[in-house]
Amino acid sequence: MEHTEGIDGIDVEAVTRWLGERLEWLAPPLAFTKLTGGHSNFTYRVDDEGGRAFVVRRPPLGELLPMAHDMGREFTLISGLWPTPVPVPEPLAFCEDPEVTGAPFFAMGFVDGGPIYTEEDVVARIDGVADRAKTGPSFIDTLAALHAVDPDEVGLGKLGKRDSYVGRQLNRWYASWNASKNRDLPDVDRLHDFLAERLPEQAETRVVHGDYGLHNCVVGRDGTVLAVVDWEISTLGDPLADLAYCVNWWDRDDSPARMEGFDPPEALVERYGITTGRTSARSSTTAASTTGRRSASCRASTPATSTARSPPKAWTSTTSRCGSTSTWPRPSPWPAASDPWRPRPAWRAQAWSAVERFAG
Incomplete structure (x- = not known):
């Protein structure tokens, strides 16, 4: 060599x-x-x-x-x-x-697999359509596993501030924008104010990845997540913000997860709630024994194959999860159609809507 x-x-x-x-085995x-x-x-x-x-x-x-x-x-x-x-x-x-x-x-x-950015990556890195059915459950179970970790028990308790994670992120992004912009864009200022007025309350604190999606996962040929990477913006914060972010990534217009075989985003939210016991976007359930029983039950009853996704613009999907059947409509536009300033679904708003529907 x-x-x-x-x-x-x-x-x-x-x-x-x-x-x-430092590496004694290095040759x-x-x-x-x-x-x-x-x-x-x-x-x-x-x-x-x-x-x-x-x-x-x-x-x-x-x-x-x-x-x-x-x-x-x-x-x-x-x-x-x-x-x-x-x-x-x-x-x-x-x-x-x-x-x-x-x-x-x-x-x-080194982990032998690759990230998923595009539909071409899906075809190249996952063996077949049937294996895509494993990706959603593995992806969301990995996030649930992260949010089950007590940061104090693994030496990460001082990773960052514990409160107002979403507010901190909004302030940091806005400060970064102001530090690097080369012209004024009033819509950015209006978006910041719009989001600042609607900050969700934080119910608990966990390690959050901050950019969780298949683009930051090493995915194996069988469709499962082998490793999560790119942790440099991870901190302590609201686990539901991580959930909202990844659901938004999963359901965006150009997401490779819209391809045939992948679970719809609402299935991820439902599975996360069952696995973690977090049944509300405004409260948390952290009883470990209950979470463990629910997780095992869900894995036992979830079908090996998943309902294929329909065309992205108007769909209703039905599947079985832990003995129940649910129908998932697409998220409604955000902000309301009557709002004179209505950007495309941005930041985490569409995903928070999915969490709110789950909580309701």
Whole structure:
């Protein structure tokens, strides 16, 4: 295997030396392959002479927004979650010294699968339509597993502030916009004010991913989630915000989850509620024994195959979940059609609507 030279963002000699001092199994020389696909950070597959593969991540080049691309935060997250049922790559080593290769970086285990961004990814990475039926349950059960973790028990209790997660996110996004904008867009200001006036109450605090979707999951050929990645914006917050965000991702117009074989978004919300016991968007049920019994019952009674999704613009789907049959209409437009300023469904509003329907 040839020693890689001149790869963007990596001082191969320095990184090889640094890793060799910490990973006793490492067999140089190392071959670095930069991975593509919309990653927020530079991500490299690394193969050593002994045939072992792992991954190195570092921030992109150039000037970065404050608190963006936090490698230490991401490594702390996967280190804390590695012993739990949440599937994450194995944490290997973290370098906070930018002198090694120009920025902090970390190494983690390689997971053989890939993220899902497009319909082409679905076709290439999931074996068949029948296997897509496994993706939704695996995807939402993984989120439920994350939200079952007590952050204090895994060393993540000081990851961030515990209250007003959605408000904090809104303030941060608005501050980032104001720091980077090159012109005024009054609609952005109006959207901020609209959302600020409608912040949901936070009932409990858990580790939240912040950008949970199949684009940040390593999906196997059988359609199941093998690992969750891209944790650098994760913090403590409202688990229902994570749920709302991923449901919104699942049901957006260009989502690959609209393809035949995938569960509709309301099925994800229902399964999450049954698995976690969170039966209301404004309250939480955290009895572990009840959650465990419900989860086991749901897995036992859920059919092996799922109702295929119908055309995206107008549909009603019926399926069986844990002994019940539900009919799911599409979300209504947001804001109301009578509102003179009515953007396309944005941020988490459409997904919060799905959570509200579940709660009702």
